[in-house]
Amino acid sequence: MTAVLALQQINKQFGHGHTAVTALKDANFEVSAGQFVAIIGPSGSGKSTFLTIAAGLQTPTSGQVLLNGTELATQSEKARLAYRFNEIGFILQSSNLIPFLTVTEQLKLVDKMAKRSFQAKRAQTLLAELALTEVATAYPNELSGGERQRVAIVRALYNDPSVILADEPTASLDTPRSIDVVERLAKEAHQHHKAIVMVTHDQRLIGNCDVVYKIEDGVMTKQ
């Protein structure tokens, strides 16, 4: 299996001289299609830095980020924007939904940005898969926390990206709902043959993951 997303020898430093802080030290990481990978670590361990670098939101001090074999760091801002839109799906801590659009409209917006017409059937299938058919016309503030994160999963899957990055997707959920969301993520990864990377600090959630990386003080180790 070839890696969809690979980070090689990544170093990231903030600041200079005496005040320099190393957020990531020689980090190596890769994820393949159909894999559900967890990155686990306490807060301040470099998880967020890892995610922003993997998404091309920050450039590493040294090392390479390869998305489908293409080096991300050398791309222009515009190309990285297009990459993020086309190749990466995001599920963020709290909801990354737009408050004034209904669930279906969130998906329509993706199509509008991609300059294509609404894929009604795909939307229907995905919403049904995540048990959201009944709330398709609801606004985010009318949904429960779990429903919101499930909508975020649909939204991330909808654009058919190569890789989905989930940043603490269960942070605002209770245990049963957290487990439900993680189980669904695992299922989607395997069923749709997607690479899904989940960053979390919650040890209990890693049971469903194919690979687990531990990160502590900027050092990443594969478990």
Place this chain on the structure above:
Amino acid sequence: MRHEKLRYGLLSGVLLLIALVVFMLAGLANGLSNGNRQAIDNWQATDVYLAQNANETLSASQVKLADQSLIKGDQTAPLATLSGTLRTAKNAHKTTVSALATTRNSFIMPKIVSGHRINGQNQLLISESLTTDGYKLGQTVRLGTTTKTVKIVGTYASSTYMISPTVYTDIATLNRLKAMPVTSGKQQTVNGFVTKNGQFKTSDHGSLQRLTMATFINKLPGYSAEQLTLNTMIYFLFAIALAIIGIFMFVLTLQKQALFGVLKVQGIGTNHILAALLTQSIAMALIGIVIGLGITVGLAQIMPAGLPFAINWGQFGLYGLALLAAAVVGALLSWRTVANIDPAVAIG
């Protein structure tokens, strides 16, 4: 936008009020301007010749009819004025009018709507608007302070000069009404001459001074002060509209910073976000402007007749566009803020 009806409604409402005031002021400025210069515009003349010492004011200028020989032009007409009271014989009706006198066949004589042209002494043409005040053809009226009378022989499409309705007569008749010592021949006094494409024949200007029509109109008593006042108010309103829209869109942007960060993470860039802000801003401005214009037109219908108000669609369109431009610029003021939102803040 649907979700924040109140907020956007308020801004649209403020823009509506600004647009309303802009259009009302523009209408008043137009109305006043027309009231001052309508008769002059009807002449379609290009320049005016007044006495050098008249401080460019028609009523203060006194020249001899004979001075016309100093000027040549496509068309030339002498002009005499008298601002006075028009009254019927028994004082049943009294109206302040601007009396204008020229030669009987001059190019500035208005076109007759009813009755006939001036073909003899002591005849008067009146603006059609005066017929609603009770003046009619064949009536004998007095004009000015003398007891001399003239007869109304014709009417023409309404016009005004110096905010009063106009009446026209010939120069000899007006000089009689003014009780001038000379009331016939080339030595009669007139206020000046108007020409189409005129100029002095030689370097001898006599006591005359040439003014372009634009200068002449600007020198009408009170005219430029009036227009400048109203137009300055309008220009300030554009600035106010710009500030309000700019501040509103900026606050909105600040409030939505987190959301815009999330959008940027997802690959929806600054340009898309700005386009959305622009669309919203323009939509709100359009709603405000269109309703404001509608109310202005509605108010114009029920305005008292004495209020000088005139709609100039070209100008209203221009002012509407200026307000719209204020909305565009106001929205673009948030460009830097949107561009500077770091998508990384949405993560972690």
